[in-house]
Amino acid sequence: MPKLYSGAEIVFKCLEDQNVSHIFGYPGGAVLPIYDELKNFNSIKHILVRHEQGAGHAAEGYARSSGKPGVLLVTSGPGATNAVTALTDAYMDSVPLVCITGQVPTHLIGTDAFQECDTTGITRPCTKHNWLVKDINDLSEIMHKAFEVATTGRPGPVLVDIPKDIQFQKTKYKNYRKEKKLNGKSHDNFSQKNIDELIKLISKAKKPIFYTGGGVINSGPKASELLRELVYATGFPITSTLQGLGCFPADDNQFLGMLGMHGTYEANNAMYSCDLMINIGARFDDRITGKIDEFSPKSKKVHIDIDPSSINKNVKVDLPIVGDIKSVLTSTLKTLKKSKKKFSKSNKHQISNWWEKIQKWRSKRSLDYIGSEETIKPQYAIERLYELTKDRDTYITTEVGQHQMWAAQHYKFNKPNRWMTSGGLGTMGYGLPAAVGVQIAHPKKLVVDIAGEASVLMTMQEMSTAVQYNLPIKIFILNNEYMGMVRQWQELLHDKNYSESYTAALPDFVKMAEAYGCVGIRAKTPEELDDKIIEMLNTDRPVIFDCLVDKQENCFPMIPSGKPHNQMLLGPKDQKDKKITGKGRTLV
Amino acid sequence: MANSKSAYSIAGKKQKNDTHIIVVWVDNEAGVLARVVGLFSGRGYNIESLAVAEVDQKENISRITIVTTGTPQVIDQIKLQLKKLVPIHKVADFKREDKNVIFKEMALFKFVANNEKLTKAFNACKNYNPVVLDKTKKSKVIQITALRREIDKMSKNLTKFGLVSVSRTGAVAMTRGSDVFK
Numbered sequence: 011m012p013k014l015y016s017g018a019e020i021v022f023k024c025l026e027d028q029n030v031s032h033i034f035g036y037p038g039g040a041v042l043p044i045y046d047e048l049k050n051f052n053s054i055k056h057i058l059v060r061h062e063q064g065a066g067h068a069a070e071g072y073a074r075s076s077g078k079p080g081v082l083l084v085t086s087g088p089g090a091t092n093a094v095t096a097l098t099d100a101y102m103d104s105v106p107l108v109c110i111t112g113q114v115p116t117h118l119i120g121t122d123a124f125q126e127c128d129t130t131g132i133t134r135p136c137t138k139h140n141w142l143v144k145d146i147n148d149l150s151e152i153m154h155k156a157f158e159v160a161t162t163g164r165p166g167p168v169l170v171d172i173p174k175d176i177q178f179q180k181t182k183y184k185n186y187r188k189e190k191k192l193n194g195k196s197h198d199n200f201s202q203k204n205i206d207e208l209i210k211l212i213s214k215a216k217k218p219i220f221y222t223g224g225g226v227i228n229s230g231p232k233a234s235e236l237l238r239e240l241v242y243a244t245g246f247p248i249t250s251t252l253q254g255l256g257c258f259p260a261d262d263n264q265f266l267g268m269l270g271m272h273g274t275y276e277a278n279n280a281m282y283s284c285d286l287m288i289n290i291g292a293r294f295d296d297r298i299t300g301k302i303d304e305f306s307p308k309s310k311k312v313h314i315d316i317d318p319s320s321i322n323k324n325v326k327v328d329l330p331i332v333g334d335i336k337s338v339l340t341s342t343l344k345t346l347k348k349s350k351k352k353f354s355k356s357n358k359h360q361i362s363n364w365w366e367k368i369q370k371w372r373s374k375r376s377l378d379y380i381g382s383e384e385t386i387k388p389q390y391a392i393e394r395l396y397e398l399t400k401d402r403d404t405y406i407t408t409e410v411g412q413h414q415m416w417a418a419q420h421y422k423f424n425k426p427n428r429w430m431t432s433g434g435l436g437t438m439g440y441g442l443p444a445a446v447g448v449q450i451a452h453p454k455k456l457v458v459d460i461a462g463e464a465s466v467l468m469t470m471q472e473m474s475t476a477v478q479y480n481l482p483i484k485i486f487i488l489n490n491e492y493m494g495m496v497r498q499w500q501e502l503l504h505d506k507n508y509s510e511s512y513t514a515a516l517p518d519f520v521k522m523a524e525a526y527g528c529v530g531i532r533a534k535t536p537e538e539l540d541d542k543i544i545e546m547l548n549t550d551r552p553v554i555f556d557c558l559v560d561k562q563e564n565c566f567p568m569i570p571s572g573k574p575h576n577q578m579l580l581g582p583k584d585q586k587d588k589k590i591t592g593k594g595r596t597l598v
Numbered sequence: 599m600a601n602s603k604s605a606y607s608i609a610g611k612k613q614k615n616d617t618h619i620i621v622v623w624v625d626n627e628a629g630v631l632a633r634v635v636g637l638f639s640g641r642g643y644n645i646e647s648l649a650v651a652e653v654d655q656k657e658n659i660s661r662i663t664i665v666t667t668g669t670p671q672v673i674d675q676i677k678l679q680l681k682k683l684v685p686i687h688k689v690a691d692f693k694r695e696d697k698n699v700i701f702k703e704m705a706l707f708k709f710v711a712n713n714e715k716l717t718k719a720f721n722a723c724k725n726y727n728p729v730v731l732d733k734t735k736k737s738k739v740i741q742i743t744a745l746r747r748e749i750d751k752m753s754k755n756l757t758k759f760g761l762v763s764v765s766r767t768g769a770v771a772m773t774r775g776s777d778v779f780k
Contacts, residue, residue: 139684319678
């Protein structure tokens with residue numbers, strides 16, 4: 011007779027078969043049988059967080075920095091509802107997560123039992139798919155399918171809800187058999203004809219631009235390599251979304267910087283004026299497009315994406331190519347090399363006028379700011395952090411707000427998977443737990459969370475996790491005592507009525523660090539900033555770095571609302587003659 | 599509102615809405631209808647009517663027929679979003695004007711009236727395959743099958759013959775001829 015396994019054992023056997031090495035979680039009544047089995051599976055290490063949202067973001071950080079799915083294990087009721095923010099965040103930013111939740115025993119479902127909630131009902135709109143396991147014989151199949159759904163196609167979170175009695179019941183373990191297709195859902199749907207058309211457009215273009223996004227990073231490191239090859243082969247300019255940063259080296263001359271609401275002048279103007287836009291793995295998000303009726307009015311648009319529902323969702327495109335970016339780029343490069351051997355040479359002349367124009371936009375130096383010798387400008391703090399860490403392989407996470415945009419503008423990423431930020435959902439409190447997850451995946455690497463003091467307080471309790479597992483994460487807080495982005499919008503749109511955006515009672519972050527058992531460092535002046543950053547980098551323990559920055563600084567450039575890409579607001583240097591009045595008084 | 603103090607863009611021009619009938623074949627499992635309906639409500643799509651039933655007991659397949667309205671772009675999104683759901687096998691989309699597709703809804707009418715009016719009521723239903731399901735001296739329950747707008751019209755016109763209650767299904771659809779939607 012074959013050996014019988016309990017539901018709890020089967021959970022871990024499946025995790026083992028899926029090569030899971032770390033899970034993030036928090037125990038509770040309805041998952042106790044699973045926690046009881048943990049000791050028998052040495053290959054799986056459990057990271058105890060301080061809040062289930064932290065488990066979710068840590069799993070996200072782990073997944074985005076390693077390319078493997080992140081796994082979290084939480085209890086029923088509040089455990090599940092606390093994880094919802096992280097699941098939604100992962101859904102918006104296409105991060106593969108497998109969330110295992112405990113549930114009250116089957117016979118109590120629907121009775122409003124203690125710590126019961128309709129977990130699959132609540133998480134249905136924020137997962138790719140979810141399952142309530144009602145029969146122990148389905149458990150192993152569901153677990154394996156969960157990993158498959160999370161990691162194939164456009165990645166995303168899934169949830170498996172396991173009632174407590176199912177965790178105790180016993181059955182045989184069925185080995186995993188990979189199905190070829192999931193209900194007929196294939197992902198590479200492009201043909202050579204599509205590629206030929208793309209090459210035709212590329213060779214005709216006089217004002218082309220690559221617009222790349224997080225899909226390139228999700229497609230794996232190879233996709234980034236292929237992208238670089240294609241960009242160098244064509245000589246075209248390239249801009250990236252927030253999520254795509256790192257798939258092309260930021261210090262390369264062909265890179266125009268980030269585009270969108272707080273993107274560079276040259277990137278947004280190039281998007282507006284181009285005649286060929288090649289979108290690779292981005293989704294025409296509303297922060298990118300600005301006014302949709304006037305979005306890049308004169309261009310042919312190509313959209314390469316693995317998710318067919320991304321095509322024509324916000325912007326109508328001329329050539330959709332549905333497929334994995336790695337395979338599309340491989341075919342494109344192959345065809346390009348075959349048909350146009352000396353493409354880059356013959357092409358240089360054709361797009362030289364375009365590059366001249368771009369250089370003109372570039373000379374506006376839209377990311378410039380007015381420096382100061384008395385107070386630390388937030389942009390300066392990030393520039394210094396970059397200069398002092400660029401020789402290491404650094405992983406950056408962020409919270410959400412001004413500091414996030416400044417990090418995206420001023421920190422230069424040269425490799426994929428080094429930049430973890432909450433873009434779609436914009437979750438304040440993402441960065442600290444994400445840094446925990448990144449450090450777990452890369453124990454020897456430098457991991458910095460560029461934070462705001464308001465965001466970081468939302469998940470500050472995870473410092474305790476970092477201390478417990480000796481994770482030397484660096485929490486680099488740009489402290490302006492305001493919810494900076496809220497304050498900026500209030501200044502520009504709401505007549506400087508700073509309603510509730512000032513935090514009147516902040517903790518002393520240095521003392522707080524000490525209370526958590528880690529190191530606190532404070533920098534007050536530009537003069538001492540470098541030394542303090544070096545001190546932080548030389549500390550082999552978790553650090554909270556309290557960087558006191560200019561409280562009034564705004565994040566520029568910026569596209570005001572109802573405006574297309576070519577009507578940007580530049581920084582204070584430029585603003586004297588362009589005050590925001592009337593129609594422009596709204597943001598996109 | 600060009601001057602809305604919003605962090606979001608202002609709604610663009612609205613396009614014309616068309617009525618479409620979307621047919622989906624799904625695994626008949628717990629929560630599958632909620633997934634489909636939740637997708638519609640969550641993304642702000644309309645549902646005018648809905649009909650669901652298992653059609654293949656061996657394979658455990660249900661067929662859901664949804665009547666919806668939307669711009670061509672929205673209809674495309676509906677189809678593409680539906681196709682992403684794990685338990686969905688295939689999605690068909692028909693325009694209401696499509697001559698190659700049969701659409702039918704069923705309605706039950708209850709009349710309470712005198713004999714003369716009840717007879718008139720039955721005669722008025724003649725074009726829509728009326729079947730008398732229940733009959734007393736004072737009342738009749740009549741079943742008809744027809745198009746949505748025909749039933750709309752009928753239920754309005756029949757009040758004068760003592761119509762007191764209407765129960766109706768969502769539309770179901772089938773292609774004409776020997777072709778089967780794959």
